[in-house]
Each structure stands twice: as C-alpha cells, then as structure tokens.
Amino acid sequence: MTDRPYDSAPGDDVVDVLTRQHRQFLDLVDEIQAAGRPEVRRDLADVLTAELMRHAVAEEMHVYPAVRDHLPDGEAAVEHDTREHQELEEQLKALEGLDAADAQFLEVVGRLEATLRDHVRDEEGEQFPLLRARVPRERMLEMAEQVRRAEQLAPTRPHPAAPHSELFHKLVGPGVGFVDRLRDRLAHRDV
Template sequence: MSTKVQKSVEVDVPVRTAYNQWTQFEEFPQFMNGVQEVTQLDETTLHWVAEIAGVRREWDAAILEQVPDTKVAWAALAGATNAGAVYFSPLDDGRTQVTLELEYEPEGMVEKAGDALGVVGRQAEADLERFKSFIEGRSGETGGWRGGVNEDLDIGTPSVDAADLSRGDDGKSGISGKAVAAGAVGAAALAAGAVAAKAMSGSADTSAGEGVDVAPATGVDLPPLDVVDVLTLDHQEATELLTQILGTTDLGEARELTDVLITEVVRHAVAEEMYVYPAMRKHLPDGEAAVEHDIAEHKEIEKTMKELEALNPEDPRFTEVVTHLDSVLADHVADEESEQFPQLRASVPREELVEIAGKVETAKKLAPTRPHPSAPNSELFHKAVGPGVGLVDRLRDRLSGRTVA
C-alpha cells in the first residue's frame, strides 16, 4: 500500500528564485530536516539519503521531467520506492506557490507505524516551511540549473508505478539490513537487520547499484517493535508536531496541532508511567532516582500543556509557552533516549521489552487525553478506565471535543 502526500507552501520570492534554489539538490540537507545527503550523479540522476519516520533510507532517483520555473518530476530507480513532482506557480511577481506531491511505499513495521501517524506528511510540510525560511532569509538563490528534461513529456505527477525499478521486493514488505541497522530506531531495527542480513547472505542483490540499499526479496517479517522503539517514535512525532506548531502562521492549524500534541503526549506519559517506569525501577541501577526525576519532568510538561490548552494561539504568550514546552520536552527526550532507554535494553530481556511495548500501545489507547499535572497519571488511568467507560470514545475525543478524563 502506498501513501500519497500533497503539501503546499507560499514563498515570498519570484518563481525563478524558488525554482532555481530547488534545482540545487545537493543543498537540500541544509534546510530539510529529513534529508541527510543528496548527491547529483549526473544531470538527471540523484542519490538520496534521508530519514523517513526515523528510519534511514537511501534511493536513486531519476528526473523524469523538468521544466524551468514550472516543475520537477522524479521516480526512484533503486532503494526506497517513491515518486512525485514539485510544482512552481507564480502568485505575483514576488510570490510563488510551491506544491510537493509525492507517493511512497512504507516498508517494514517501523515505517508503517510512522506512516500511520502521518509522519511523512508532517515531515514534508515542515521541510517545505524550512525551504521557505531558507530562500526568504537570503538575498537570492544559491545557484540554479536552467536546463530542461523531457519538457514535452507532460507526465503529470508520477506515481510509484513509475518507480517500479526500485521494487526489489515486488512491493512486499521487505527490509534492507543496512538501511535499517543504520536507522534511529535501535534494537528492533538492529535485530531486524541481523535477521535480514542472515536471509540475504547467499542471495545476490542483482538490482542494486553500488552503495544503494534495495530491499531484497527476503520475505522476512520484521520482528515486533520493543517498547523503546514505540516510545522513540512517540518522541519523534511530538518533536515534529512542535516544529510544525512553531512554523505555522495559520492560527487554526496551530490550535489543532497543539491539541493533537497534548493528546499524544499525555497518552505517552501515562503509558510510560504505568509500564516503563516500573521496569526502570526494577532493573536500572539507579532506577528509583531516575524515575523520580522523570516523573518530575512529566509534571512540568503537563503543567505547561495545561497552560497551553487554555491559551488562544492569538495570545502572544502562546508561542512563548510552546517554546517552553519544546525545551522541557527536548530535555526529557534526551534523558530518556540517551540514558534510560539504552539501560533498559541492556538490562531487560528483549521478550519482556516487546511485551511492554504491547502494554504501552494498549495503555495509550485507553489513557486520558487531558493533562493532569497534580495527580499521578497511573492513578488517573485506573480511575478513568473503570467499568462502563467507553473506550472508543476516548479515541474519538482526539478528533472532536475532548472528554475530561
């Protein structure tokens, strides 16, 4: 199953400037968060290294059609299956609409989990915003290639069918050992990499070019995520949301994204307190102290979110409080990801971490969705999820008026 993303941004520069900058592909990593490296192999072939939903992926892309000041369309030749086009249209002499349309095939459970959370769409949107600040923040483009490629082709937006060559696994969920092992997702990824590497040994990779990760037709299913993977994905989602909230000028959108963020972070915190912190207490050398510290940070996060709930995005304090939340959350994420999560993986058997992952996912579905800085989250959870409480309602409240838990 492929996923389509369409995102637009208005940039306050003439179409020529916006287009020229976009042709400087090798400079993308300077302003696009997800893109780590772009190498122009020749005029129409690019090698990309990016992080998609927290997983490092590589692909070669061919420019199928390029029309100066109008369009660049591409499709992957090898590696991560994706295709799309970016369109430029002048709004007036000094403003341009840039629209990115892309289709991709998430691969493996980690990416599918990210996909379900809409991570790629948000990443694309945030990257377009970064393109905007980059080009608007300087006196002109850093370069430009004015050549055309198949200008009369008029192929519209290529779909993943155009990226057929990249389907080393016939579109099934395969896994590239190297790509995944290099990813940010940790032990499950490493374990998956090991399984895939084993399955790969002896199966020659015929479709891949030098240094390109192509998912081999291994038919190997990814092992289940462990709790550290699940929580790390949550952290990434929260961080992306915060970037978007701070980047948007649309106040309605800021409110909506903030509500999603609050809901997700409360659920995350509840799940951690119920299942992860007890494991930390039990297994970590300084578990008790680490948990106490983390819970205090949770309270600070929740206090800030409570404040944010009541603030109108028009209020000048809104951005201030979002920025504060961004910093406390970043600290907390850094603590967990650099210290406690690795310690958990070092001291808790993997089966147990996978089991906790399942409990965390369930707890997140059932958890209250409003910040309660004054009470321990686990207690609230038990109170809230008494008999007769509509569980489905709890999920639904993310989209409508939220229920007080």
C-alpha cells in the same frame, strides 16, 4: 489524530515505540512554531497534547516500573522523569487555556519544547540503552504491547492535579480517558 504515521511496526520493542513517538512530538512542536495561522497552531497543539498525554500515562504504567527495577538509581530516574511529566502537563494545561493567536502561546510552546527535549535526551541517551541491556527482549516486546494498549484508554487532556502513579493510572485512568475522549468528540477535536 486518526492517522498516526508514527505508529509502531511489528517486532518493535518498547524503546522503538517510545523513540518513534518522541520524534512525533518534536516534529509537532516544530510544526506548531512554523504554523502561520492560529487555528492550525491550535489543532496541532491539541494533537500534541493528546499524544503526549497518552505517551506519559503509558510510560508511567508500564515503563517506569521496569526502570525502577532494572536500572541503577532507577528510583531517582523515575522521580526525575515524573517531575518532567508534571512540568509538561502544566505547560500543556497552560496552552489549553491560551488563544493560539496570543504571543504567549508560542512562548509556552518554547518552554514545552525545552522540557520535552531534556526529557527525550535523558530517556534516549541514558535510560533506553540500559533497559535494552538489562531487560530480556521478550519483556521489551511485552512492554511495547502494554504501552500500545494503555494509550488506547489513557487521558487525552492534561490533568496536572492527578497523581503520576501506576496504580492511579490503572484504576482511574480509563475513566478519565473516557471522559476526555467524550469531551474531544463534543468539541470536534480530532485527536
């Protein structure tokens, strides 16, 4: 998607950036469900997939380490969030293989929406307020910039068999992201 209306503004901390992206994802789900034409559903699903994959990888690289370090039960929270990322990735992979005209397409979108809403509720309702309370503002601003940079190189397609680890994303992720963006261009997928 070349026009990203949900991009962050100067002075946004990592919570601002991620919360704005959550709104984008939920709006895209609504648009997919409301779209009457299968080709529009497919295009919107491709945008959702690319943006959600970028977001998840950036979170795993730069936000989850802070959650682990600064939140009570941070390790358990990260494990829970990582499981939800895995579910989302599996659901996105299922969407990728379905014809958007198939009734099953919207069923998978519905399951994806439920997982996404639960994930957003956990992060925005519990984790983000604690991060803001426990992590210095300067570090929150640094994480926002790290997230923005990571999203530039992150994969745009689901790879559910890949590990959900900071090290994997830093070492292998940019190469996977490059291949995904090349595949996107060859498929004329404007994400």
